[in-house]
Amino acid sequence: MKSAIAILSAILAATSVGSASADDTYPSKVIRMVVPFPPGGTSDFVGRVVAEQLSKDLGQTIVIENLPGAAGTIGTVNVREAKPDGYTLLLTSSDVTIVPSLQATPPYDPVEDFEPVALLLRYAHFLVASKDFPGNSIADVIELSKETPGSINYASGGIGGSNHLAGERFQSVAQIEMTHVPYNGNGPAITDLVANRVQLLWTSLAPVSGFIDTGQLKLIGTSGTERSGIEPNIPTFSESGLPGYSLLNWYGVLAPAGTPEPIVSQLNAALNDVLSNPDVLAKLAPIGATPAAETPADFSALIGEEIVSWQQIAREADLIAD
Template sequence: MFTFTFTLRRSLLISAAAALAFPCAALAQNFPSKPIRLVVPFPAGGPSDTTARAIAAGLGQKLGQPVVVENKPGAGAIVGSEAVLQQPADGHTLLMASNVVSTGKWLYPAMSFDPLREFRSVAGVFKSPHQVVVAPGFKGTGIQDLIRMAKEKGAAMNYASSGAGTMPHLGAERFKQVVGVEMTPIPYRGSAPALTAVLAGEVPVYFDIEFSAQSMLKFGKLRSLGVTSLERSPQFPDVPTLDEQGVKGFELYSWFGIVARAGTPDAIVQKLNASINEAMQEPDFKTRLAALGAQPIGGSPAVFQKMIESDSALWGGVIKKAKIQLD
């Protein structure tokens, strides 16, 4: 009797589990049922937009539905993020995320949503280190020269940023905190104006994302005092890391990946993740990534989520210490 009851109970449990699993499997099998919107919360032509368009075509082929890139810039990525949050959590509207997902709640205390709670990771795409760029006439060859100059000038030492709260701004603020110097940010409306300002001698230094600065560096219009990865960049093997130059353990990356609304079913997230990882293996995408000097992230949603959370803890501390708050 006991054996019969146990067997019956076990059978019922297996049947119940199968019944629960069936809708999830059906969801994944039927997804996507229409074109997917990939919202970029920044203007066209920037790194986030470039990344989105690089991955969209391959992802659409893998999923059998077009992936349409939509630019919705404004308010430091808040406009685009809110546009995604207004749509159903069914995987058909995604956000091309950047470090802003990690920094947003620290930069905008009055933000109406918490990016870490209201989005879930789908897949990391790539990360790019920054280069500490200066004009050719800069009186120094390495990062220690910049530190010496900053200690001599104090707050009179300026640096360019591509806008308050951007990674070039936050990266420079972290650098100040790590090495113990004072420098004053001079904000510009994007990376191109900031690079132009350095070239013109308006400001001496800029912590720019590598793939933004690479053309000026390769043609000798600007020089690099160091790269912010722990290993040298394949694009610039002669440029030493900050770690090599005595700023031990210093890392600064801009990263890009795809997130969905929290509540999007696991089966759909897993299908999207697998398709994105496959698209990243396509030769065309790999070529684009190599040209950008970027490092692929890939892997599971959990890998990307851990990266987002670690990034949030790091930059939360930097932002609090620097007392940066944006409206």
């Protein structure tokens, strides 16, 4: 009798565990989506557009929390330390694979500390100049930089960010010297670019398109492998005499390591649906990005490839800390 009761208890326990793993009630409370950069930049823009539609599709509130600092490290570490239950997510970019590439003792491991949930978008950076910058082309930037090395400056969203390394890579390929001016996020960098306090910035189109339309900023070139469909008159760096220069970036969603696979799969399917929504695509169109609909495994493979690629760029620019 006792053995029969023990067997029945084991069966019930196993059934209970299986139900908990599937978590048919998810999401049953507010989801926090951390954006590790300040309001006003592209990451914030993408996060809010995606979260708005995802909230409608899941029938649950999603709150955006901006936690900027240290090229996205502060917000990223915050999510790493969160409970892996699907209620804390990280809206991240290529930058999440860069920071660990620059430090001997990284603050986080993008492979071991997170579960890849969904790759959202792929996009190219544009080189944007202040309206008073004396050049109008990539060739002009190179010529001016060679005339007086270090006299031309470029802003970034922080040391170790993708637009910082885009500038470092440009200097290496063009064999020039420029001055890097890091900010705490792209939003403040764009503000100073418009005010002519800095001269250049690598960025996506969305946060600067209005300033370009009013003539407060001007486009110089794109880091993509081909011209943008939104700005077809803007040349690539490759066709402007730098065939070795091209960089593509991305946005995606990560969860803390240990987040249950059923929740990851549910979120992946929901986010892929969001990226097929015509209204969402229309809102994201100014970025000039290509929507991605891939599995968590595909996203994981991309992260591994990116770490190797950024390490090479950082090594060439002598940016890896001892």
